[in-house]
Amino acid sequence: xxxxxxxxxxxxxxxxxxxxxxxxxxxxxxxxxxxxxxxxxxxxxxxxxxxxxxxxxxxxxxxxxxxxxxxxxxxxxxxxxxxxxxxxxxxxxxxxxxxxxxxxxxxxxxxxxxxxxxxxxxxxxxxxxxxxxxxxxxxxxxxxxxxxxxxxxxxxxxxxxxxxxxxxxxxxxxxxxxxxxxxxxxxxxxxxxxxxxxxxxxxxxxxxxxxxxxxxxxxxxxxxxxxxxxxxxxxxxxxxxxxxxxxxxxxxxxxxxxxxxxxxxxxxxxxxxxxxxxxxxxxxxxxxxxxxxxxxxxxxxxxxxxxxxxxxxxxxxxxxxxxxxxxxxx
Ligand code: DGY
Numbered sequence: 001x002x003x004x005x006x007x008x009x010x011x012x013x014x015x016x017x018x019x020x021x022x023x024x025x026x027x028x029x030x031x032x033x034x035x036x037x038x039x040x041x042x043x044x045x046x047x048x049x050x051x052x053x054x055x056x057x058x059x060x061x062x063x064x065x066x067x068x069x070x071x072x073x074x075x076x077x078x079x080x081x082x083x084x085x086x087x088x089x090x091x092x093x094x095x096x097x098x099x100x101x102x103x104x105x106x107x108x109x110x111x112x113x114x115x116x117x118x119x120x121x122x123x124x125x126x127x128x129x130x131x132x133x134x135x136x137x138x139x140x141x142x143x144x145x146x147x148x149x150x151x152x153x154x155x156x157x158x159x160x161x162x163x164x165x166x167x168x169x170x171x172x173x174x175x176x177x178x179x180x181x182x183x184x185x186x187x188x189x190x191x192x193x194x195x196x197x198x199x200x201x202x203x204x205x206x207x208x209x210x211x212x213x214x215x216x217x218x219x220x221x222x223x224x225x226x227x228x229x230x231x232x233x234x235x236x237x238x239x240x241x242x243x244x245x246x247x248x249x250x251x252x253x254x255x256x257x258x259x260x261x262x263x264x265x266x267x268x269x270x271x272x273x274x275x276x277x278x279x280x281x282x283x284x285x286x287x288x289x290x291x292x293x294x295x296x297x298x299x300x301x302x303x304x305x306x307x308x309x310x311x312x313x314x315x316x317x318x319x320x321x322x323x324x325x326x327x328x329x330x
Pocket of ligand 1: 074
């Protein structure tokens with residue numbers, strides 16, 4: 001009998017078809033995010049689970065699903081999964097790094113540019129029929145070329161955004177991260193390591209790309225925003241919760257900083273209503289990785305991992321991007 005797996009959300013049919021070659025597959029036709037009790041109910045008797053970045057996988061779920069052996073996500077961020085608990089339960093976890101790096105960096109750069117040049121704000125003005133004349137400072141924003149980009153979090157996506165800024169737009173790049181890049185990488189990217197306070201004070205355009213964890217919760221709040229230039233922009237493509245959204249809305253309203261671009265929100269898909277009423281912001285619904293080829297590649301990598309973790313296919317026993325491969329070597 002084929003092992004049973006659960007696909008927690010709608011995904012590309014070809015991804016499901018690949019799984020069906022090896023497993024009894026149950027899908028979530030309604031494509032809603034199941035509350036945990038329902039996810040647990042659906043998981044009974046299943047050996048594998050395909051998830052996105054939203055399903056909460058913790059000790060409660062793992063205790064209730066003793067047959068589970070693999071949890072494979074099509075997202076790179078995995079703050080929704082308690083990896084140590086999975087390891088303790090003998091469950092392999094994988095995420096989907098690399099395949100989305102360049103696409104996500106493209107989008108981060110687009111949000112930063114849109115915030116700097118007030119694209120959303122001016123489009124709303126035009127759509128409201130308020131454009132009746134030329135004026136010398138109409139929606140005058142700030143330049144991106146030649147400005148200082150501050151990158152908070154210098155992992156793969158941070159580096160890809162920094163390269164775009166330095167090589168494509170002649171930006172000066174400064175960054176702050178838990179660990180410093182080696183000198184050669186700093187030189188290739190043209191990035192200078194600074195402490196967090198310097199980053200906030202010197203950046204014309206702050207781009208946030210740190211993973212969410214208890215340590216990065218509200219890494220940017222009212223105090224940090226107050227340290228930034230009044231002409232600065234802030235772009236968050238990391239995770240909701242890294243920025244204090246209420247404090248950001250307040251800072252934008254009072255022009256503590258000039259503008260912001262957000263793709264991620266605390267408590268998403270709900271959005272703090274205060275953010276919806278400030279004009280100087282660009283808001284998108286967590287789509288930074290969403291180009292069709294990249295979303296296909298993310299789903300395909302999750303399938304590769306699930307097959308390998310459950311012992312089938314060319315990588316059997318060696319999931320390409322497992323976060324706790326030690327589970328399989330035990
Ligand atoms: C990720 O992969 O973590 C992105 O945020 C898309 O969900």
